[in-house]
Amino acid sequence: MAFGPASRLGVSLFDETPPVESVVGQSQGDTETIIRAVYRQVLGNAYVMESERLTVAESQFKRGELSVREFVRAVAKSDLYCSRFFTSCARYRAIELNFRHLLGRPPLDLEEMRSHSTILDTQGFAADIDSYIDSDEYQNTFGENIVPFIRGYKTEACTSMVQFTHTFELVRGASSSSLKGDLSGNSPKLNSLVINPTPTAVIPSVGAGSTFRNPSDAPLTRRGAFAAPSSNFYRIEVTGYRAKTVNKVSQFRRSNKVYLVPFEQLSAQFQRIHAQGGLISSVTVV
Missing domain, CATH: 1.10.3130.20 (Phycobilisome linker domain)
Incomplete structure (x- = not known):
């Protein structure tokens, strides 16, 4: 993918x-x-x-x-x-x-x-x-x-x-x-x-933000277990969810989502996004 x-x-x-x-x-x-x-x-x-x-x-x-x-x-x-x-x-x-x-x-x-x-x-x-x-x-x-x-x-x-x-x-x-x-x-x-090894931010090379619009429910702060960070956190912006490949939890599912993910969970989150048919717009360090 x-x-x-x-x-x-x-x-x-x-x-x-x-x-x-x-x-x-x-x-x-x-x-x-x-x-x-x-x-x-x-x-x-x-x-x-x-x-x-x-x-x-x-x-x-x-x-x-x-x-x-x-x-x-x-x-x-x-x-x-x-x-x-x-x-x-x-x-x-x-x-x-x-x-x-x-x-x-x-x-x-x-x-x-x-x-x-x-x-x-x-x-x-x-x-x-x-x-x-x-x-x-x-x-x-x-x-x-x-x-x-x-x-x-x-x-x-x-x-x-x-x-x-x-x-x-x-x-x-x-x-x-x-x-x-x-x-x-x-x-x-x-x-x-x-x-180190250190993953790097992946962002659009031109026209940043033109393919992703921040949804109103995007997490702006760390909540719950995220409140006391033990490692780097990454902001994942996802767009282009394809409805046929996503479990229909809600008929009003947004096309754009934002996730705040600690480094230890980054790979697993990517796998879930791919399985749901999402396209990752950018990955940046919080």
């Missing part, structure tokens, strides 16, 4: 663009489309000049000597990728970008990032790239013939609420590249957030 209206969260292009797959007997135009899609995903939407293209790997792919996965590997292990996203970046920035470009999601936790840092220290850059592409996750998700795509903004692509919200730290809008369109540039975005 996608997280709220994709157009309001800066992931509409990822949500509306179907995965690109190589099939037997495809046209030359389809092959060129796949090549462009690989460059766009693996190089983080950065512009690739004609002189920078991997002509040998492209020719091998066009002749059927390389699968999509092996073409992805060639691009990710190229000097072009290495110079843009490894040698010029801080260590943990390079790792989080590898997750974005090759697996389409943010790293799960600090241990996952440390494991790749260890590979870089002991085996080098090429071996670390192989560790992503040869993983069971890559094979089960993309196989040999599907171009990797951004998938971490969908809740089923992540294993924790922290990982899910961190997607929006790495991916907000598809019109800019991983580095030039990001204020953090070559510096890590998730390092301290992963160490």
Whole structure:
């Protein structure tokens, strides 16, 4: 299930663009489309000049000597990728970008990032790239013939609420590249957030509030057990309840709801909202 209206969260292009797959007997135009899609995903939407293209790997792919996965590997292990996203970046920035470009999601936790840092220290850059592409996750998700795509903004692509919200730290809008369109540039975005670990607020990237109107019964203060907070609380704004999927407790059920939820109950509340067919407009720390 996608997280709220994709157009309001800066992931509409990822949500509306179907995965690109190589099939037997495809046209030359389809092959060129796949090549462009690989460059766009693996190089983080950065512009690739004609002189920078991997002509040998492209020719091998066009002749059927390389699968999509092996073409992805060639691009990710190229000097072009290495110079843009490894040698010029801080260590943990390079790792989080590898997750974005090759697996389409943010790293799960600090241990996952440390494991790749260890590979870089002991085996080098090429071996670390192989560790992503040869993983069971890559094979089960993309196989040999599907171009990797951004998938971490969908809740089923992540294993924790922290990982899910961190997607929006790495991916907000598809019109800019991983580095030039990001204020953090070559510096890590998730390092301290992963160490804690800390979920981040997810709010509309443009037109905040245009898809959510605060209902009159929205909780403005903490009540009952919430009155003495023992941890961070989060305000969840939900819109778009679909009547057919919600238990008909009331025929006047509101389309917009607000929940104040402690961190310990955040994941369970998300599951209830999804089960009822709601779309989450924003999650912010109270």
